Amino acid sequence: MFGILGILLTIGMVFGGYALAGGHLEVILYALPFEMMIIGGAAIGSYVLSNETPVLKHTPGGLALAFKGPRWTSRDHQDMLCLMFQMLRLARANPVELEEHIERPRESAIFQQYPRILADEESVQLIADTLRSASLNYDDPYQVEEMLARRIALLRHEQMHVPHALQSMADALPALGIVAAVLGVIKTMSAIDQPPEVLGKMIGSALVGTFLGVFLAYGFVAPLAQRLGNVIKTDLAFYDVIKSVLVAGLHQHATNLCVEVGRQAAPEPLRPSFVTLESALREIKRAS
Template sequence: MNAILGLVVTIGMVFGGYLLAGGHMEIIMHALPFEGMMIGGAAIGAFLASNDFNTIKHTGGDLMAAITGPKWKKTDYQDLLCLMTELLNVLKQNPVDIEAHIEEPQSSDIFQKYPKILKDHDAIEMICDTIRSMLMNFDNVHQVEELLEKHLESLLEEKQHGSHALQNMADALPALGIVAAVLGVIKTMASIDKPPEILGGMIGGALVGTFLGVFLAYGVVGPFASRIRSIRAEEHFFYSMIGEVLVSNLHKNPVNICVEVARRHAPARVRPSFNEIEQAVRGLKQAA
């Protein structure tokens, strides 16, 4: 909701200040549909031309995320640590038993306890592939860390495609605003024989294009791109925690130490406390 609130404040302050300074909205409202069509249409067309279908689809989801906030909440981080606790306990007790869970996670009674995580392809793929590598005696800690690091880097880069595409659009909007303004000036020059009051209105309408391009770039699209970038960066900690648990396990640490190392890696805003994790794990043991 912060994104919506910020947008409302921006629009209110800009146009409120304009009106308080004695400005009139008639010229802006008259020119806005045409200037908006030229600038917005050109920006959308350039966006479609410069991005593939997956990026376009991800950008739609990114815009929703900018309004709703990060996907992973505090309870999800707690669920992830509980999930990793259960998997590591099975792995330590009998490595053969873990194969059924990682080969068919959709049918695993452990994964099914955490439906939100189970629906996330990236999290499940990272967990299952890394444990599968460990079962193949791929237990060189530094190699696993390097693999996970590259996996996480590529995952973050993919998640940031939407924000990069929007930032490119924001960078182009001021120039597109100038294009619309120049077209307005051309139109004005074709009517140079008109009275000054009419020419003044036409020049004012042309300048709306410059205003709209700059306003959309720095007041709307740019902030949304920045918001999306920060959201995806925060969500990335969720996947990084998976790597922290598994690498710590390769260092032969007890399960509770592996989980604690990962817990401290979570963002402070959504980090479950030590006692919350301990109580959740105790609840798992009692249910078993």
Template sequence: MFQIIGIVVVFVMVFGGFTLSGGHFDVILHSLPYEMMMIGGAAAGAFLIGNKPKTVMKTMGDLGKVFTGSKWKASDYTDLLSLLFLLTKMMKTKGVIALESHIENPKESAIFTRYPRIMKDHFAVEFICDTLRMMTMNLEDPHQVEDHMENQLEKHHHEAADPAHAMQTMADGLPALGIVAAVLGVIKTMGAIESPPAVLGGYIGGALVGTFLGVFIAYGFVGPFAAYMTAIYDEESQFYKIIQSVLVAHLHGNAAQISVEIGRGGIPTKMQPSFLEMEKTLDEIPAEVG
């Protein structure tokens, strides 16, 4: 919602100020299609040249995050803690053997399938299962497991944040592409140097529209989009950090309830359930699950 308001504010303030100062849109409107073709087309081409196909496709898909925000909601964090509680409790009470069927085939697990939103995230499921599988192989050094999980999280976050980096690179290049369009406008003007001053003025004005568009799009839209996408990726990565916190806490010998409480502390404040809310949720889980 705030992003839509921000876009409106940018347009109103820039073009409203231009209008109130006595500016006319004739030159801008006349040059806009051609300048956008040069600047936008060059930016799109450079984007394709500078990024892997996977990054290009992911960027297109993730642009919607600017308006929808993080994919994880408050209920998802509660579900994650509930899932981890059941898994760590089972390890404590029934041993690692009882856990194997759940981590080897989570799609048929009575524990995992209780939380379909988490099941849709392949990395979250694999991250949990791979770590628990390491524990079942008697790799119980908390520091070694934590280091391994940290490496996995860093790799995943780096790959997930590629679209934001690609967008920022585009934002950095747009002003220069605006100058390219402006220079072409100057070349056009010089080719018609014998024209009347009114005609030359229109040519020069059209050339300056290119510079304006490059800077305007870069700093008014693409740059802020990249910054907000980075913030969203950072917030989403916290979801996986909670998995690490709970499982490492479990390796240190804490009870399932304590491990979950340690993980609860890492949830973003606006989505964090209270201690009592989390306790009530865990108490409501049917005894037969797991």
């Protein structure tokens, strides 16, 4: 919603201000298809040339995510904390039964209560792998915390490829706009015998290339890259919540305290309230 609003506002203010100042839009509109073909085509070509296949495959999904916004909601964070509460309680009460849940999470009655989390392979593996390691006596809290931090950092590095590639495209667009402008000047110089009014329009068309390169770079592509990066960081904070609860559990804190540590690790806009989470945990205790 806000992404579409931002695009409309950017286009409206730039071209509206130009028109109100007495500018002739027909000059821009005439040159726009050709300049867009040169600049946009070169930008896409260089993007394909400079990035590997996985980045290219994930780019459309990344652009969609930039407009859609973060995947995880406050309710998802609450569900994750409830799931972790149940898993930690089971790990301490009946480690043998826990093994069935972490070895076959798709068949687990606990995981099945939270289908959105179960559908996320990374979340399931993060929980299952860590609890499995703890059951095999790899339970040093500091070593596990370092291991989880490295795993999340690697995931962050992989998911940030698309924002970095888009930012590189944004950095290149002004230079590609100059390329288009130079081609326009070359075209103008080849028609130097034309009257001034014709040459003026040709020079104006050539300058559209410079304008378009800068406009696309700083009005659209760079903001999209930044927006996508922020969405990815917000979504990855979900795994930091998991890490916080698991590490607190290895420190042998009370289960409720482990969940509270995870709650406070959640991003502030997505953090469930203490009262809401406590009420959900009470419901779980009554049901068990």
